[in-house]
Each structure stands twice: as structure tokens, then as C-alpha cells.
Amino acid sequence: MFETDDHKSLRETVRSFAEGEIAPRVAWxxxxxxxxxxxxxxxxRQGWLGVTIPSEYGGMGAGHLAKTIVIEELARVSGAMGAMVQASQLGAAKIIHYGTEEQKRLWLPRIASGDWLPTIAVTEEESGGNVLDxxxxxxxxxxxxVLNGRKKYVGNSHLGGPHGVVVRTGAEAAGSRSLSAFLVEDNRVGFQVVPHQPSLGLHGFSFGDLVMDDVRIPADNMIGSEGDGLAVAYSSSILYGRPNLTAVALGIHQALLEETVRFAKERRRRDEPLAKLPTIEQRIGQINERLMTARTLAYQAAHMLDHGQACDDELISAKYRGVESLMESVLATMKIHAAAGLRRDRCIERLVRDAFHIDAPAGTGDIQLRRLGESALGQGKGQWSCRLVHVTALPPSSVPSEAAQEPAA
Ligand SMILES: Cc1cc2nc3c(=O)[nH]c(=O)nc-3n(C[C@H](O)[C@H](O)[C@H](O)COP(=O)(O)OP(=O)(O)OC[C@H]3O[C@@H](n4cnc5c(N)ncnc54)[C@H](O)[C@@H]3O)c2cc1C
Structure with a gap:
């Protein structure tokens, strides 16, 4: 419904690349x-990190739905590589929306060409969902x-540099103006990337800790103005993080459906495929329904971003529903697989482990529900999409193809 012919062709390209080049590396x-x-x-090097970077800075300028499709197709084959692309987009966002013209001309072409995998480091031990802490x-x-402190769970931490770091530059009483954002080169004295520690899933993805001990950086390395740090963090998270994680969830969900269908057709009980059992068929139907609903919400939100419409609530609900429904499908597929779901030689247990990584980044489900509650109660603090969406919005001619708009018979 929201896809143009260009989106469909991009999907085919990414799928073929992911199956040909990335799938063989997943076991490793x-x-x-x-x-x-x-x-x-x-x-x-495929240029996909620059999918939303305007073409004048060397990017594809293809928008947020195209980005969703790229991440979804990579995550269908490898959640880790979907996560890598999503983290890179977060890192690019701060420069797209807050960089000076000089910073954009210097850094965006490097991201688009794949020479630089950017990061955004906000989270700390004591401040996950509560950034101002x-x-x-x-x-x-x-x-x-001069920067001091430690950042946690930074996506691409072992790949990127300079890192985008948000830190406190003002007193806590200054509230939303108390934070600022900087680019910190990884070879600065006092800067350290803590060696990689494997997590439950997303094996292959880098997310780790950055330590800064009296790191001196030039004032020109600031992104935006002093006091813009919260805006940099929120805009990256709200306009990019939420839809990106939603896309990773879609890719894992799609792989989970395909693997479950394959298993239910191949596995035989009393001379019949498992899929013939009404309980199994119904559970597969429910997985399919959840995935279709999640995809519609995700594409609608990304489509609105592409067309310059206010859509903070749509982005939130797409992430919340995408993650929740993926976790419901995880439970369903584990019931369908029974003991076979526990085996390390089947990919279902990898998909299940990867799925657990999607709730926390860009705000846990609890935080998303709080924001939706505030919105319904009229207590929202304004729409980030309204403020920033014009920068990446597509030209008005980019409408879905006629075939894509035809109603189903
Ligand atoms: C795969 C992955 C990639 C990530 N990438 C990045 C990255 O690139 N950069 C970065 O800076 N961070 C990144 N993160 C960190 C992520 O942003 C945090 O995990 C997230 O903000 C939640 O913080 P926390 O894990 O410390 O949980 P906490 O904030 O400690 O939350 C713990 C529990 O308390 C609840 N809770 C906390 N505060 C509230 C509140 N105010 N209202 C209601 N409930 C609340 C939460 O819902 C949760 O259930 C990543 C995390 C993961 C898993």
C-alpha cells in the first residue's frame, strides 16, 4: 500500500545481497x-547507511520507508546486521539535523560511502530511559x-569513530538545555572503547561502553549549539531509533514466520505434517496476522515521515506494537517447535535471542506507553516530527505506484 516501484526494487536488491553475502556468514x-x-x-559499502542522507551530501535521499525496507531485509537474514545499519542511521541523524554546513559536507559523504560508521552515545548506567539523569x-x-564519563550499550562502538556523544554542559536545574552533543575522535588521549562483551543475541553486532577520562576536543566538534544535546538525543531516538528498531523487529518477525512455516511443513507426527494440526495452523495464522499488522503500522509511520507529516505517536505505537507482537510470536513459535526450538543447530533459537534486544533501545515499551498516555492526556511536549521532518521529506512526486494502490479483489 505504501511501497513505490522504487521501494520494491530496493527490497529485491537488499534481499538478494543479504541472502548471497550475509547469510553464509551468520553461522560464523x-x-x-x-x-x-x-x-x-x-x-x-553498498551505500545504504546513507539512505536518508540528502543526495547533495552523497546520500541516496530515498527516505524513511526505504530505510525501513533496507533494515528489515538485512534483519530478516541477520538481526545483528539489521542492528548495525539501524545504529549507523542514528549516528547520521545528529549531523543531518544539527550539523553545521561544514560538518555535513565533511561527514555525511563519508557515512554514505561507508567509510564511517557513526554512533550516538547517550545511555549511562544510571540513565537509560531517563536521559536528563x-x-x-x-x-x-x-x-x-574536556569530557569525562562513561557511556553504555553504544551501537557500533567498536566500528565507529568519531563518536557522537551527549554529555552534561550545564547544571541539572537547566533541564532540557543542560546537555550538549559532541563528535569525539577515538584516538583522543583519555578516550577508550571497552573490549567487546558478547550479549544474549545479535552476535556480530557491536554495542559496548565508551570511557572518557579528561578527553580534550576542539570547540568546533560540538554538534548544534550548547544546550542542544537533549534535542540531538531525542531527535535521533524519536525520528530514527524508533522506526529503525521497528524495522529490525519486522525482519526478525518475518524470518521467524518463514522458519516456523518450514518447520511445521517438514515435521511429521502420525504420518502428517505438523501444520495439519488445527492448533499449529491457528498459531501460524496468528503469527502471520501480527506480522502484517506490525508491518502496516511501521510503513504507515515511515510513509508519514517521508511526506513531512507529524507522526510522533504513529512512530511510538509502531515500535511498541512491533516489539510486543514479535514477543508474542516468539512464544507461539517456541510452543510450535517444542523441544526442537531449543536446539542450537536450528535458527529459531537465534531469532528468539535476537528478539529480546529490540525492546530497550530508543525507549522501552513502558516509556513508549507513557509518551502515548501523555499525548492522549494533552500533556505532550510537541511533535519532533513536525520540527525536523522537512529535512528528509521526499519531493511530492514520490507517491506509491498505481499497482500498489489497487484495492484487493
Ligand atoms: C541492542 C541495543 C542497542 C542500543 N544502542 C544504543 C546506542 O546506540 N546508544 C545509546 O546511547 N544507547 C543504546 N542502547 C541503550 C538503550 O537506549 C537503553 O537500554 C534504554 O534507554 C533503556 O535503558 P536501560 O537498559 O538502562 O533500562 P532502564 O532505563 O534502567 O529501565 C529498567 C526498567 O525500568 C523501566 N523504566 C525506567 N525508567 C522509566 C520511566 N521513567 N517510566 C516508566 N518505566 C521506566 C523500564 O521500562 C525498564 O523496565 C542500546 C540498547 C540495546 C539493547
């Missing part, structure tokens, strides 16, 4: 449990800023 990612630098670089700080020293 699972066994090595380390950052897959090679696959990340290969994907970056962060402790990492920067103090002005002449033409420099």
Missing part, C-alpha cells in the same frame, strides 16, 4: 560471538571542551 557470527567487521564494512560531563577550557 554465532560461533565467534565477536563484532563482524567484515560484514559491517561490506554492507556499508546522565552524569557524563564536559567543561569549557578556552577553545576546547
Amino acid at each position: 557470527m554465532e560461533s565467534a560471538q565477536t563484532v563482524d567487521v567484515q560484514s559491517s564494512a561490506l554492507i556499508a 546522565m552524569r557524563a560531563s564536559a567543561r569549557r577550557d578556552g577553545d576546547y571542551w
Whole structure:
């Protein structure tokens, strides 16, 4: 319904690449449990990290639905590589929306060409869903800023650099103006990326800790103005993080449906495929329905972003529903697989582990529901999509193809 012919052709290209180039490396990612630098670089070189970067800065300028499709198709084959592309988009967002013209001309072409996998480092041990509680700080020293503190769970931490870091530059009482964002090169004295620690899933993806101990960086490395840090963090998370994680969830959900169908057709009980059992068929039907609903919400929200419409609530509900329905399908597929679902030689257990990584980033389900509650109660603080969406909105001619708009018979 929302896809143009260009979107369909992009999907075919990414799917064929993912199946040909990335699928053969998934077993290695699972066994090595380390950052897959090679696959990340290969994907970056396709130009897809620049999918929403305007073409004047070397990007594809193809918009948010195209981005959703790229991430979804990669995540269908490897949740880790879907996550890598989603994290890179977060890192690009801060420069697209808050960079100076000089920073855009310097950094956006490097992201688009795959030479730089950017990051955005906001989370700390004591401040996950509550960004204003962060402790990492920067103090002005002449033409420099001196940064101290530790960031956690930073996507692409072992691949990227310079890193996008949000820290405190003002007193807590300054509230939303108390934070600022900086680009921090990884070779600065006092800067350290903590060695990779494997997590439950997304093996191959890098997300780890950054430590800053009196790191001096030039004042020109600031992104936006002093006090823009919260806006940088929120815009990355709201306009990019939420739809990106929704796309990773879609890819995992799609793979989970395909694998469950394959299993239910192949597995035989009393001389018949498992799929013949009414309970199994019904559970598969429910997985399919959840996936279709999640995809419609995700594409609608991305389509609205592409067309410059206010859509914060749509982005939130697409992420919330996408993650919740994926977790419901995880439970259903584990019931269908029974003991076979536990085996390490089947991909279903990988998909299940990967699914657990999607709720927390860009705000847990609890936070999303709070925002939707505030919106319904008229207590929202304005729409981020309204403020920033014009930068990446597509030209008015980019409408879905006629075939895509035809009603079903
Ligand atoms: C795969 C992955 C990639 C990530 N990438 C990045 C990245 O690139 N950059 C980055 O900075 N961070 C990143 N993160 C971190 C992510 O943003 C945090 O995990 C998230 O903000 C939640 O923080 P937390 O895990 O510390 O949970 P907490 O905030 O400690 O939450 C714990 C529990 O308390 C609840 N809770 C907390 N506060 C509230 C509240 N105010 N109202 C209601 N409930 C609340 C939560 O819902 C949850 O159930 C990533 C995380 C993952 C898993």
C-alpha cells in the first residue's frame, strides 16, 4: 500500500545481497560471538547507511520507508546486521539535523560511502530511559571542551569513530538545555572503547561502553549549539531509533514466520505434517496476522515521515506494537517447535535471542506507553516530527505506484 516501484526494487536488491553475502556468514557470527567487521564494512559499502542522507551530501535521499525496507531485509537474514545499519542511521541523524554546513559536507559523504560508521552515545548506567539523569560531563577550557564519563550499550562502538556523544554542559536545574552533543575522535588521549562483551543475541553486532577520562576536543566538534544535546538525543531516538528498531523487529518477525512455516511443513507426527494440526495452523495464522499488522503500522509511520507529516505517536505505537507482537510470536513459535526450538543447530533459537534486544533501545515499551498516555492526556511536549521532518521529506512526486494502490479483489 505504501511501497513505490522504487521501494520494491530496493527490497529485491537488499534481499538478494543479504541472502548471497550475509547469510553464509551468520553461522560464523554465532560461533565467534565477536563484532563482524567484515560484514559491517561490506554492507556499508553498498551505500545504504546513507539512505536518508540528502543526495547533495552523497546520500541516496530515498527516505524513511526505504530505510525501513533496507533494515528489515538485512534483519530478516541477520538481526545483528539489521542492528548495525539501524545504529549507523542514528549516528547520521545528529549531523543531518544539527550539523553545521561544514560538518555535513565533511561527514555525511563519508557515512554514505561507508567509510564511517557513526554512533550516538547517550545511555549511562544510571540513565537509560531517563536521559536528563546522565552524569557524563564536559567543561569549557578556552577553545576546547574536556569530557569525562562513561557511556553504555553504544551501537557500533567498536566500528565507529568519531563518536557522537551527549554529555552534561550545564547544571541539572537547566533541564532540557543542560546537555550538549559532541563528535569525539577515538584516538583522543583519555578516550577508550571497552573490549567487546558478547550479549544474549545479535552476535556480530557491536554495542559496548565508551570511557572518557579528561578527553580534550576542539570547540568546533560540538554538534548544534550548547544546550542542544537533549534535542540531538531525542531527535535521533524519536525520528530514527524508533522506526529503525521497528524495522529490525519486522525482519526478525518475518524470518521467524518463514522458519516456523518450514518447520511445521517438514515435521511429521502420525504420518502428517505438523501444520495439519488445527492448533499449529491457528498459531501460524496468528503469527502471520501480527506480522502484517506490525508491518502496516511501521510503513504507515515511515510513509508519514517521508511526506513531512507529524507522526510522533504513529512512530511510538509502531515500535511498541512491533516489539510486543514479535514477543508474542516468539512464544507461539517456541510452543510450535517444542523441544526442537531449543536446539542450537536450528535458527529459531537465534531469532528468539535476537528478539529480546529490540525492546530497550530508543525507549522501552513502558516509556513508549507513557509518551502515548501523555499525548492522549494533552500533556505532550510537541511533535519532533513536525520540527525536523522537512529535512528528509521526499519531493511530492514520490507517491506509491498505481499497482500498489489497487484495492484487493
Ligand atoms: C541492542 C541495543 C542497542 C542500543 N544502542 C544504543 C546506542 O546506540 N546508544 C545509546 O546511547 N544507547 C543504546 N542502547 C541503550 C538503550 O537506549 C537503553 O537500554 C534504554 O534507554 C533503556 O535503558 P536501560 O537498559 O538502562 O533500562 P532502564 O532505563 O534502567 O529501565 C529498567 C526498567 O525500568 C523501566 N523504566 C525506567 N525508567 C522509566 C520511566 N521513567 N517510566 C516508566 N518505566 C521506566 C523500564 O521500562 C525498564 O523496565 C542500546 C540498547 C540495546 C539493547
